[in-house]
Amino acid sequence: MKEKELRRSLAVLPIGTVMKLANLSARQIRYYEEQDLIHPERNAGNRRMFSLNDVDRLLEIKDYLADGINMAGIKEIYAQQQQKAAQQAADLARPLTDNDVRRILHDEFLNISGFKAKNGPEFPTH
C-alpha cells in the first residue's frame, strides 16, 4: 500500500488545522519543530505545511509529555527509532552476495571452533 504512505506524508495542512487536530498551541508546535521533533515543510510563502504523519507525531509527543518525558527524552527516543530504521534500510538495500554467504559460513566455522570473527556481519543474517 505505497499510495497510502504517500498520502499520509503529503504536506497539505496549515498550522491552524493542526492546532485543532492535535489540540496544541501554535507556540507548542513551533517549539517542537525548533527542538527537531517534527519537520514540517514550507510553502512558497514560508508557511508551515504539515502532513498527517506530522499530526500523528505531534499526538505522540503529547503522550510522551503527559507521561513526564521531557524534550531531551523524546528526542532520544526518536533518535533511536531513526537509528533502527536506518539500519533496517541499509540491510534491505544490499541483499546477500555469494561472497557474503561465504564470509558468513567462514565466520560460523571460526565461532564453532572457538575462535572469534574480527567483525560482526554488516548484512542481514536471517
Next chain:
Amino acid sequence: MKEKELRRSLAVLPIGTVMKLANLSARQIRYYEEQDLIHPERNAGNRRMFSLNDVDRLLEIKDYLADGINMAGIKEIYAQQQQKAAQQAADLARPLTDNDVRRILHDEFLNISGFKAKNGPEFPTH
C-alpha cells in the same frame, strides 16, 4: 470502516492546498461552490475549509467538464445521485415488518395468479 469515512469528510484543507491538489484556480473552486456543486465548510474566520471528499468531487467535476458536460449537467448528475442515495437510506431506515412480509406474499400470490398488485412495494424486496 466508519473511521475512514470520517477522516475523508473532515474539513481540514485551505483553498490554497486544494488549488494545488486539484489543479484548479481559486476562481473556479469558488464558482463551483456558487453553483452548489461543492459545499466546503467555513472556519471561525470565514475561510473555506475543504475535506478530501471535496477534493475528490472537484476532480470529478474537472473530468465532467473535460467531457464537455456543463454546470447544469453536472448539477443534474449529482441531484440524481443524491436522489438515489436518499432512497437507499430510506429503504435501510425501515426494516421489513411482519406486516410487510404478509403484504409481499399476498402480492406475490396475486402476481402468480395473473392479477396485478395496486402498488409496487415501497420497501426493500431482496
Next chain:
DNA sequence: AAATGATGTAATATTTTCTTACATGAATGA
C-alpha cells in the same frame, strides 16, 4: 447581435501565519 456561461483579474478588507522578543511558573541544580 445580444445574452449566457465559465473563467480571469483587480481592488480592498480581513484573517492567518511568520519571526522576534520578553514574560512566567515549574522544575532543577548548585
Next chain:
DNA sequence: TCATTCATGTAAGAAAATATTACATCATTT
C-alpha cells in the same frame, strides 16, 4: 535558597493567504 533551565504564553509588526465584489473576456447559445 537562589539562579538556571524548560516549556509555554503573549505581544508587536510584517508578510502571506483568503474573502468579497466588480468588471473584463472569450466562447457558445439563442
